[in-house]
Amino acid sequence: MSKQNNRSSYLGADTIALHAGYQPEPEHGSRAVPIYQTTSYVFESVDAASALFNVEQGGHIYSRITNPTVAVLEQRVAALEGGTGAVCTASGMSALFVTFVSLCSAGDHIVSAGQIYGSTVTLLKHTLKRFNIDVSFVDINDSQAVAGAIQSNTKLVFCESIGNPGLEVSDLPAISDAAHQHGIPLVVDATFATPSLCRPLEHGADVVVHSLTKWIGGHGTAIGGAIVDGGKFDWAASGRFPTLTEPYEPFHGINFWEEFGPAALTMRIRAEAMRDFGAAMSPHNAFLLLQGIETLNLRMKQHVENARQLTEWLQQQENVAWVNHPDLESNPTHDVASKLFPNGAGSMLCFGVKGGRACGAAFIDALQLSSNLANVGDARTLVLHPASTTHSRLDDEAMIKAGIGPDMIRVSVGIESIRDICADFTQGLKAASKALQKQQEA
Amino acid sequence: MRITVNQQNVFVATGGKEFNPELPCVVFLHGSGLDHRCWALQARWFAFHGYSVFAPDFPGHSLSAGEPLTSIEAMADWLIDALETAGVEQLHLVGHSQGFLVALEAASRLKSRLLSLTAIGTAAAIPVNPALIETAREAPMKAADMMLQWGFGQATQMGYSAVPGVQPIAVGRQIMAANPLAEDLQACNDYTQGTVRAADIMCPTQVILAGQDRMTPYKTGLELAKLLNTEAIRIESGHMLPIEAPKACLNAMKQFFTRL
Numbered sequence: 134m135s136k137q138n139n140r141s142s143y144l145g146a147d148t149i150a151l152h153a154g155y156q157p158e159p160e161h162g163s164r165a166v167p168i169y170q171t172t173s174y175v176f177e178s179v180d181a182a183s184a185l186f187n188v189e190q191g192g193h194i195y196s197r198i199t200n201p202t203v204a205v206l207e208q209r210v211a212a213l214e215g216g217t218g219a220v221c222t223a224s225g226m227s228a229l230f231v232t233f234v235s236l237c238s239a240g241d242h243i244v245s246a247g248q249i250y251g252s253t254v255t256l257l258k259h260t261l262k263r264f265n266i267d268v269s270f271v272d273i274n275d276s277q278a279v280a281g282a283i284q285s286n287t288k289l290v291f292c293e294s295i296g297n298p299g300l301e302v303s304d305l306p307a308i309s310d311a312a313h314q315h316g317i318p319l320v321v322d323a324t325f326a327t328p329s330l331c332r333p334l335e336h337g338a339d340v341v342v343h344s345l346t347k348w349i350g351g352h353g354t355a356i357g358g359a360i361v362d363g364g365k366f367d368w369a370a371s372g373r374f375p376t377l378t379e380p381y382e383p384f385h386g387i388n389f390w391e392e393f394g395p396a397a398l399t400m401r402i403r404a405e406a407m408r409d410f411g412a413a414m415s416p417h418n419a420f421l422l423l424q425g426i427e428t429l430n431l432r433m434k435q436h437v438e439n440a441r442q443l444t445e446w447l448q449q450q451e452n453v454a455w456v457n458h459p460d461l462e463s464n465p466t467h468d469v470a471s472k473l474f475p476n477g478a479g480s481m482l483c484f485g486v487k488g489g490r491a492c493g494a495a496f497i498d499a500l501q502l503s504s505n506l507a508n509v510g511d512a513r514t515l516v517l518h519p520a521s522t523t524h525s526r527l528d529d530e531a532m533i534k535a536g537i538g539p540d541m542i543r544v545s546v547g548i549e550s551i552r553d554i555c556a557d558f559t560q561g562l563k564a565a566s567k568a569l570q571k572q573q574e575a
Numbered sequence: 576m577r578i579t580v581n582q583q584n585v586f587v588a589t590g591g592k593e594f595n596p597e598l599p600c601v602v603f604l605h606g607s608g609l610d611h612r613c614w615a616l617q618a619r620w621f622a623f624h625g626y627s628v629f630a631p632d633f634p635g636h637s638l639s640a641g642e643p644l645t646s647i648e649a650m651a652d653w654l655i656d657a658l659e660t661a662g663v664e665q666l667h668l669v670g671h672s673q674g675f676l677v678a679l680e681a682a683s684r685l686k687s688r689l690l691s692l693t694a695i696g697t698a699a700a701i702p703v704n705p706a707l708i709e710t711a712r713e714a715p716m717k718a719a720d721m722m723l724q725w726g727f728g729q730a731t732q733m734g735y736s737a738v739p740g741v742q743p744i745a746v747g748r749q750i751m752a753a754n755p756l757a758e759d760l761q762a763c764n765d766y767t768q769g770t771v772r773a774a775d776i777m778c779p780t781q782v783i784l785a786g787q788d789r790m791t792p793y794k795t796g797l798e799l800a801k802l803l804n805t806e807a808i809r810i811e812s813g814h815m816l817p818i819e820a821p822k823a824c825l826n827a828m829k830q831f832f833t834r835l
């Protein structure tokens with residue numbers, strides 16, 4: 134399990150983003166990827182149909198399992214990450230669920246970073262628990278804690294390359310070393326990073342999961358997810374993965390590892406999870422996400438540059454109590470960020486408005502350009518005040534315990550002209566300052 | 576299935592069905608640095624249509640133990656031993672690239688036991704540039720990258736795949752990363768008996784060639800077809816035909832086998 138570069142293509146990343154997985158189809162020469170808005174595909178013959186059902190031939194049967202438009206996106210995401218294959222799903226959450234249950238069965242265990250997306254915490258802590266899959270949350274950058282949490286029934290270590298919402302960067306080489314020493318794969322949610330900024334497979338990860346909804350789609354138009362198979366993990370040598378190395382009865386006892394090797398996980402997910410759980414991506418969403426992916430590298434440059442400038446600007450504002458971004462020296466994982474993210478650690482930042490909860494709310498309400506909503510990774514600047522929304526039921530003390538101060542504003546920095554973002558935030562900070570004055574007068 | 580050949584544990588893919596030596600047997604032989612998985616789709620079809628499939632990983636490759644064999648002749652001897660162990664009497668041989676050289680050489684030992692011979696993306700001789708062999712010795716991954724760039728055709732280089740969602744170059748790369756390469760390439764280069772052996776073949780033969788082949792050029796494949804006294808079938812793909820154009824490749828094989 135070496136850390137040598139993974140690759141699926143000898144094209145440059147910008148070319149992959151535009152071309153991988155599709156060449157103009159011969160009948161009409163459509164330059165853009167066509168939307169194959171169909172549920173099913175006519176079989177050439179009864180014999181050809183049975184060959185498709187028995188994985189004797191590649192091809193499409195039914196759009197819950199594969200679809201030509203979705204397949205282009207899958208091949209493009211796989212190529213950008215350097216994986217052996219990818220499966221796209223209806224959302225980032227379904228991609229995570231599918232990954233967990235393809236590798237784990239009842240009685241198994243997951244070691245996860247504690248600082249991760251809230252819905253993923255819920256999935257691991259409450260939902261999977263109902264199916265007798267257990268989780269231990271650890272400080273992911275404490276290698277000893279990771280190793281110490283691994284049990285005989287542990288099937289994977291999970292983290293986000295940049296944690297949501299704490300913006301801690303995971304030390305992927307160290308975490309993967311700890312996992313691999315126990316014969317366990319590392320699964321990384323790379324939503325906040327995108328393959329444009331960091332390719333986890335090159336740093337020891339074995340499986341990469343994305344919410345394509347965010348920066349990869351990039352325009353706030355479609356929900357989607359992807360699972361990328363690194364193809365490097367030896368499922369047989371690990372001895373922990375009967376779902377991949379033992380005969381699978383529904384397909385005439387197929388053994389995914391023996392038959393497909395580096396693409397075993399992709400084939401298993403396709404054969405089982407897409408068929409049985411059915412969290413398929415719609416072809417139209419695949420088309421929208423492909424429009425996004427084509428300009429991913431260009432957009433990420435601007436996202437990162439705007440985040441850098443906004444961070445600097447915020448640090449100079451009187452009404453700002455603190456600013457957090459992984460590229461700031463004050464971020465506890467700054468060193469790891471500069472190793473794994475040489476071109477900048479994404480475009481999420483957090484800051485505190487002086488005066489706490491009420492002032493944070495006043496800041497948000499005064500904004501006109503930036504959108505107050507529950508998403509990240511749109512081309513437009515998005516803001517959220519967790520204390521008034523996602524975490525409004527918690528009191529100040531409970532929020533601080535959860536690592537989210539009542540004054541915290543979360544910003545997904547967009548690609549507008551930076552001076553307009555700063556002008557908008559100036560309005561917000563003025564309103565926050567007024568609210569603080571009122572508080573003090575009262 | 577797993578068998579023991581010359582005291583070594585060997586993996587033989589059987590196309591997803593239990594191996595039955597009573598059925599007509601099709602033996603699939605992989606190319607340099609690769610393994611049985613390049614036959615994943617063709618092997619399954621044969622296994623589920625009345626044949627028994629025997630697709631070994633050569634010693635030291637992927638799931639088979641042992642040191643890599645260093646000559647095509649030694650590989651042919653090894654194949655005969657492996658077939659003996661599995662109780663295979665009569666058989667059809669299918670070889671891709673280097674695998675076909677082994678098939679040619681094995682044919683001279685099998686004589687009337689050989690029912691047919693299929694050549695895929697190959698030639699009677701596969702001279703290898705000494706610089707590539709040297710690179711394979713010094714920096715095997717670099718050599719593998721060179722071969723993957725020449726070996727896969729234009730569509731695959733552009734990220735196209737016959738199996739939705741899979742990236743064939745990355746799959747090939749992961750397989751090659753763990754397998755011997757310099758030994759295989761040297762063995763190909765050293766093998767000079769191909770033309771003589773081809774002239775001696777008595778059983779039905781077919782030759783399936785890749786139009787964009789940059790490893791064993793289409794023209795040299797045509798010469799092989801001439802030697803075998805058969806027509807060549809041309810498929811628009813790179814050298815990695817069984818992976819890049821699995822359906823066209825299988826269709827050609829099916830037609831040939833039904834004519835036998």
Ligand SMILES: Cc1ncc(COP(=O)(O)O)c(C=O)c1O
Nearest residue numbers: 224225226250297324344346357
């Ligand atoms: C890091 C991370 N992973 C996964 C998800 C879930 O993605 P989706 O909303 O596409 O289901 C999100 C959504 O915010 C996220 O931020």
